[in-house]
Amino acid sequence: MYFTFYILEFNFITLLFSDVFPIVFEGAKLMVNKGLSNHFQVSHTLNMSSVTQSGYRFGATYVGTKQFTPSEAFPVLLGDIDPSGNLNANIITQYSPRTRVKAAVQVQNSIFSAAQLTVDYKDDDHTSSLTLGNPDIINESGVLVAHYLQSVTSKLALGAELAYQYGPTVPGGEIAVISAAARYTGADAIVSGTLGGAGLHLCYYQKASDQLQLGVELETNFRMQESITSIGYQVDLPKGDLCFRGMRLALPLAPVDEEIKV
Numbered sequence: 001m002y003f004t005f006y007i008l009e010f011n012f013i014t015l016l017f018s019d020v021f022p023i024v025f026e027g028a029k030l031m032v033n034k035g036l037s038n039h040f041q042v043s044h045t046l047n048m049s050s051v052t053q054s055g056y057r058f059g060a061t062y063v064g065t066k067q068f069t070p071s072e073a074f075p076v077l078l079g080d081i082d083p084s085g086n087l088n089a090n091i092i093t094q095y096s097p098r099t100r101v102k103a104a105v106q107v108q109n110s111i112f113s114a115a116q117l118t119v120d121y122k123d124d125d126h127t128s129s130l131t132l133g134n135p136d137i138i139n140e141s142g143v144l145v146a147h148y149l150q151s152v153t154s155k156l157a158l159g160a161e162l163a164y165q166y167g168p169t170v171p172g173g174e175i176a177v178i179s180a181a182a183r184y185t186g187a188d189a190i191v192s193g194t195l196g197g198a199g200l201h202l203c204y205y206q207k208a209s210d211q212l213q214l215g216v217e218l219e220t221n222f223r224m225q226e227s228i229t230s231i232g233y234q235v236d237l238p239k240g241d242l243c244f245r246g247m248r249l250a251l252p253l254a255p256v257d258e259e260i261k262v
Contacts, residue, residue: 020215021232022245125151141167
């Protein structure tokens with residue numbers, strides 16, 4: 001598969017499931033956040049790792065005053081930069097209660113290495129999304145991904161995804177992949193999945209109690225003829241302001257990855 005920038009999956013289908021899993025990190029990280037006002041915050045991060053790039057990064061976040069719901073405000077501008085000038089920047093804004101626009105840019109070695117623009121539309125009974133990734137007019141290359149999810153009943157939603165990539169490095173000059181998706185929402189559980197020519201992706205999320213959440217993921221690659229199952233859990237201890245996450249891969253002697261948040 002040649003789609004290297006945009007992750008081909010319905011993120012809004014697996015959102016709760018993804019939040020259960022820990023962020024895997026090897027090494028050490030020191031982060032200091034400072035709120036300068038109700039709308040502006042800065043951060044200082046020091047990474048020490050043999051796997052990812054080590055060093056210092058300065059970050060800033062701005063949250064605007066435009067609100068459509070009590071819990072969200074727009075626009076949101078956030079980014080971070082290192083001493084070499086490598087930059088990650090994101091802009092999220094909402095033009096109406098139903099339409100949201102997100103833009104992301106990465107600059108590496110003084111070159112725009114990645115860019116992505118996403119437009120999301122949410123209606124009462126359906127959700128649609130259109131993403132343009134790494135558009136290059138000179139080399140005539142880029143990625144276009146379209147999502148659509150329709151509520152069939154109050155608990156069942158069905159949808160489809162179309163991913164299209166073109167460019168000189170793509171065999172035949174262009175390639176398109178179509179996937180189907182489904183999501184079933186119960187009282188305390190969500191089952192979702194996608195099925196396409198490349199593979200199968202199934203997710204199960206369960207809120208066992210106010211303190212315990214569980215998630216199970218199955219990923220099958222038809223081309224490689226292999227499957228991987230992951231089990232994640234999250235334990236919240238409100239009185240101690242503590243969040244504990246863990247993950248286990250269903251492989252022989254697979255390590256346990258854990259994360260503790262205070």
